[in-house]
Amino acid sequence: MWSWQDLRSLLGTERPPRGVAACHSVGDLRDRARRRVPRPVFDYVDGAAGDEMSLERSTAAFRSVEFHPRVLRNVTSVSAETTILGRRSPFPLVLGPTGFTRMMHHSGEPAVARVAAAAGIPYTLSTMGTTSIEDLVDAAPGADLWFQLYIWRDRARSKDLVDRATEAGYRVLVVTVDVPVAGPRLRDVRNGLTIPPRLTLRSLAGMARYPSWWANVVTSPPLSFATFAGAPSDLAGLINSMFDPSVTVEDLEWLRGQWDGPLVVKGITTLEAAREVVAAGADGIVVSNHGGRQLDRSPVTLEALPAIAAALGDRCEILLDGGIRSGADVIAGVALGARACMVGRAYLYGLMAGGEAGVKRAVDLLTAEALLTLRLLGATGLGDLGDGLVSLRPAPR
Ligand SMILES: Cc1cc2nc3c(=O)[nH]c(=O)nc-3n(C[C@H](O)[C@H](O)[C@H](O)COP(=O)(O)O)c2cc1C
Secondary structure (H helix, E strand, O other), X not given: OOOHHHHHHHHOOOOOOOHHHXXXXXXXXXXXXXXXXXXXXXXXXXXXXXXXHHHHHHXXXXXXXXXXXXXXXXXXXXXXXXXXXXXXXXXXXXXXXXXXXXHHOOOXXXXXXXXXXXXXXXXXXXXXXXXXXXXXXXXXXXOOEEEEEOOEOOHHHHHHHHHHHHHHOOOEEEEEOOOOOOOOOHHHHHHOXXXXXXXXXXXXXXXXXXXXXXXXXXXXXXXXXXXXXXXXXXXXXXXXXXXXXXXXXXXXXXXXXXXXXXXXXXXXXXXXXXXXXXXXXXXXXEEOOHHHOOOOOOOOHHHHHHHHHHHHOOOOEEEEEOXXXXXHHHHHXXXXXXXEEEEOHHHHHHHHHHHHHHXXXXXXXXHHHHXXXXXXXXXXXXXXXXXXXXXXXXXXX
């Protein structure tokens, strides 16, 4: 006959993990995020342009990655250390620029930058950020901060932002070139998303379901753009009034003259464009289609990467973004030619799921998964990734 004592010894005393600790993948963080923030906020992050084909294809491309492991290798110690634009980093990951970050969670950009600083990886503040260039430096001492610029109609204001980033000690300038005009983000239009979120009858009803999110919005400093004031509150209206559809490669050359540090051009999907911006003085490029948020049906970045890396890998540093949701995806990107990968949604899901702890969980998961993938591949470092360890399976007929 079993006694309660016998049973208790089998049950164990550990409490199951809760909150973001119970999320075991970026997908789990996404599921938790969906339950924790109002629908328009989740959709703003999760959604993309048009029919969202670029987004769908980007994530699908990572599912066509095939690993060819080497067996009988000593993988007792493993490291994913690398150098990103001249600075050592323990992991080939950059937290990319995302606008309105305090809308996802009131801890916003400072939380993301603190996690990046602790992990020793770079964080990129967006022009559309909700924390100022200077405040972020104070909030995350020691972080490797990059600043992302959109070239505005008013060049003097662009120049002013570049000067402030220089003055505040930002190390890398990232100029995004795939937003001549706003992409058609249909989820935002359907949800009537405004920045800051407006209290309507519908959103008041939503308060009941997301009380902590709304309480934080109401009790933290007003949600607004840190770099400009008086802008229209609908997203497309804002982009179209401030951004300049006439920007050309000459503007890039002008910008090169304004910034002494590494200059990275983000939003490149073809070899031709990559060559053009490198000739204009870019030190690095991000092979990116803005996470599918601009031109739907644009090239799949993982597929575009190998040819660009083969042609220009010795002339500039190549980063990759779009659809990266796991550490295995990061390893695939590096194996196919990227120096490092950039992520947007992966850390934003973490932020929405649990603030700073959620961002940390996302970065920890990506790191642990990448190290595990290296080991299972029979590699002890990123340098072992050549030699056909990773390929893309041909598309099924
Ligand atoms: C909510 C959100 C806001 C973004 N805002 C910006 C931005 O202000 N500037 C920019 O260059 N890219 C922006 N991006 C694009 C990201 O930097 C990055 O290219 C994209 O998220 C990569 O795809 P992934 O989300 O699948 O990782 C944004 C992306 C998201 C999801």
